[in-house]
Amino acid sequence: MPDFTKKKVHLPKPTLTEQVRQASVDRREQEKGALRATIFRAAADLLVDHGYAAFSLRKLAARIGYSATTIYRHFRDKDELILAVVDESFAKFGQQLHAAVYGTSDPFEQLEALGRAYVKFGFDHPIHYRVMFMERCDVWEKLSDSEMHDKLGSYELLVATVQRCIDSGRMPAAEAEGLACTLWAHMHGIVSLGLTMPFLEPADVQRMTDHSSAMMRQGLLKP
Amino acid sequence: MPDFTKKKVHLPKPTLTEQVRQASVDRREQEKGALRATIFRAAADLLVDHGYAAFSLRKLAARIGYSATTIYRHFRDKDELILAVVDESFAKFGQQLHAAVYGTSDPFEQLEALGRAYVKFGFDHPIHYRVMFMERCDVWEKLSDSEMHDKLGSYELLVATVQRCIDSGRMPAAEAEGLACTLWAHMHGIVSLGLTMPFLEPADVQRMTDHSSAMMRQGLLKP
DNA sequence: CCGATATAGTTAACACCGTTACGCAGCACA
DNA sequence: TGTGCTGCGTAACGGTGTTAACTATATCGG
Numbered sequence: 001m002p003d004f005t006k007k008k009v010h011l012p013k014p015t016l017t018e019q020v021r022q023a024s025v026d027r028r029e030q031e032k033g034a035l036r037a038t039i040f041r042a043a044a045d046l047l048v049d050h051g052y053a054a055f056s057l058r059k060l061a062a063r064i065g066y067s068a069t070t071i072y073r074h075f076r077d078k079d080e081l082i083l084a085v086v087d088e089s090f091a092k093f094g095q096q097l098h099a100a101v102y103g104t105s106d107p108f109e110q111l112e113a114l115g116r117a118y119v120k121f122g123f124d125h126p127i128h129y130r131v132m133f134m135e136r137c138d139v140w141e142k143l144s145d146s147e148m149h150d151k152l153g154s155y156e157l158l159v160a161t162v163q164r165c166i167d168s169g170r171m172p173a174a175e176a177e178g179l180a181c182t183l184w185a186h187m188h189g190i191v192s193l194g195l196t197m198p199f200l201e202p203a204d205v206q207r208m209t210d211h212s213s214a215m216m217r218q219g220l221l222k223p
Numbered sequence: 224m225p226d227f228t229k230k231k232v233h234l235p236k237p238t239l240t241e242q243v244r245q246a247s248v249d250r251r252e253q254e255k256g257a258l259r260a261t262i263f264r265a266a267a268d269l270l271v272d273h274g275y276a277a278f279s280l281r282k283l284a285a286r287i288g289y290s291a292t293t294i295y296r297h298f299r300d301k302d303e304l305i306l307a308v309v310d311e312s313f314a315k316f317g318q319q320l321h322a323a324v325y326g327t328s329d330p331f332e333q334l335e336a337l338g339r340a341y342v343k344f345g346f347d348h349p350i351h352y353r354v355m356f357m358e359r360c361d362v363w364e365k366l367s368d369s370e371m372h373d374k375l376g377s378y379e380l381l382v383a384t385v386q387r388c389i390d391s392g393r394m395p396a397a398e399a400e401g402l403a404c405t406l407w408a409h410m411h412g413i414v415s416l417g418l419t420m421p422f423l424e425p426a427d428v429q430r431m432t433d434h435s436s437a438m439m440r441q442g443l444l445k446p
Numbered sequence: 447c448c449g450a451t452a453t454a455g456t457t458a459a460c461a462c463c464g465t466t467a468c469g470c471a472g473c474a475c476a
Numbered sequence: 477t478g479t480g481c482t483g484c485g486t487a488a489c490g491g492t493g494t495t496a497a498c499t500a501t502a503t504c505g506g
Binding site: 258289290292293296 | 485486
């Protein structure tokens with residue numbers, strides 16, 4: 001629907017020079033975006049290659065053949081770049097959690113599927129998980145509520161699922177929020193411990209996940 | 224028992240000069256130990272004051288009035304110093320867990336007391352907990368088995384407590400080790416999440432701990 | 447078409463960091 | 477009384493994130 005509040009109601013056919021100008025702006029915009037994307041992609045690669053501790057802007061710059069200061073043309077500082085990478089991880093994370101609840105309608109099964117998907121993501125993308133939930137704990141402190149909400153979109157999925165469990169009547173009434181948080185903490189504990197302790201093998205993690213979901217299944221239902 | 228393999232069997236009454244020499248050696252030994260202790264204590268203080276990320280040898284040196292390189296006379300490198308501080312934290316940690324199981328003999332109550340003591344330690348000493356279990360994940364990888372065993376002495380207490388729960392007959396038979404590990408992970412999840420997420424207040428953590436122990440209590444017992 | 451301006455990239459530098467090589471002073475000892 | 481050891485300091489290396497100043501290029505107004 002055309003916007004009649006604008007002054008020129010008859011669309012002004014753009015002149016050729018205007019078209020050229022717009023095209024030029026577009027092209028430069030795109031070129032600029034291209035380098036930003038190059039930096040971004042290289043940063044994500046460098047991160048998974050060497051881990052967060054060994055990630056440095058100078059290494060990144062060397063890898064893409066630019067000087068380190070060039071990065072500052074496209075990202076305010078190292079944090080913004082890292083957070084951009086982390087944002088992508090959060091998007092993928094959210095997708096996988098949302099995908100996990102499809103396929104079943106029973107809320108308890110969905111809850112278990114969520115837990116297993118959470119653990120799976122952590123071990124499929126250990127470096128991303130570390131940065132998201134372990135190594136950059138400080139970023140959470142300076143996040144606005146909306147950003148937090150954005151990152152933890154899947155948290156609301158968890159709360160909703162818990163709520164459906166409560167509504168099903170098979171579970172004693174409780175505040176879904178606090179319960180969801182507890183389940184999240186349990187899963188986070190399994191992942192972070194599994195990623196940290198070298199003596200914990202995949203089989204151990206599997207067992208922990210099984211134990212945890214068994215405890216959850218029996219511990220949440222009405223007696 | 225005197226060592227008769229040595230040449231002088233009749234204890235040679237130490238001459239005065241020998242006494243002086245020994246005293247001098249002792250004094251220097253003690254002075255050396257004193258500076259090491261000074262460094263160590265200042266390091267622990269600096270750590271809790273500014274957190275691990277802001278901890279630097281140069282700041283530490285400035286604080287005690289020595290040059291940064293002096294630290295290397297008493298500790299191999301930064302890691303050894305940090306690990307020494309962490310060792311002390313682990314000792315305190317172990318004490319508090321062992322203290323928690325006193326007072327009751329019921330293994331289930333002991334289990335719950337262990338969990339609450341664990342969470343309490345984490346929030347009483349957040350910076351120590353972070354370094355021990357979150358920020359220096361890498362140190363676990365190069366620990367020998369004996370060092371690991373040393374640090375995780377309280378883990379064995381947990382396993383033993385779980386075993387007593389199983390032996391009591393009120394709980395289905397299971398491998399205590401895996402179960403203990405799961406419970407540890409749950410507690411670790413609560414602490415690390417509580418320390419990380421700024422929107423989690425002490426009351427939330429309290430609720431999570433309560434939820435968790437309720438789930439444990441009902442989820443572990445025989446149906 | 448030409449000069450002003452903006453922009454993307456560069457190099458140099460700053461202030462840190464952990465760590466090492468080397469020099470110096472004082473002490474123990476012959 | 478000289479000599480070697482040893483605790484400590486200074487200087488330096490290579491690394492980090494970040495900023496300032498510069499250059500070349502491309503765009504835009506007249």
